[in-house]
Amino acid sequence: MTKADLVDEVAALGDLTRRDADVIVETIFNGMIDALRADDKIEIRGFGSFRSRQRKSRTGRNPKTGQRVEVPAKRVPYFKPSKELRDQVNAATAARDASASTES
Numbered sequence: 001m002t003k004a005d006l007v008d009e010v011a012a013l014g015d016l017t018r019r020d021a022d023v024i025v026e027t028i029f030n031g032m033i034d035a036l037r038a039d040d041k042i043e044i045r046g047f048g049s050f051r052s053r054q055r056k057s058r059t060g061r062n063p064k065t066g067q068r069v070e071v072p073a074k075r076v077p078y079f080k081p082s083k084e085l086r087d088q089v090n091a092a093t094a095a096r097d098a099s100a101s102t103e104s
Contacts, residue, residue, distance in 0.1 A: 036077055048081040 001009075003025065011021035032050065035042050042050040057073040081089075 039075075044082075046082055046084045048079055048085055050077060050079050052076065053078045 007018060007021045007025050010016065010024055011018050014021065014024075016024075032042055036050060036052050039052060052075045055074050055076055058071050060069045060071045061067065062069050
């Protein structure tokens with residue numbers, strides 16, 4: 001699903017114009033980005049939580065030349081799915097695998 005697909009879904013569900021749905025989706029994403037920049041945790045019950053994690057600096061390698069490169073420390077966003085989301089995804093995968101095995 002792309003951002004455009006999400007905007008279309010919001011527009012259809014809320015009986016909104018595409019422009020209004022785009023503003024809603026942009027506002028939600030910008031709020032999430034601002035919260036992560038401020039090192040806040042975002043928790044959406046039944047979906048999961050977002051937070052930023054600190055990565056240490058390390059020595060990497062340039063894949064093209066094999067030369068050593070220093071990778072600086074940085075913060076990266078991290079998503080942890082809720083138990084409900086994991087269960088739903090696994091149930092969908094198990095159902096798809098079961099139907100595929102009965103067709104063979």
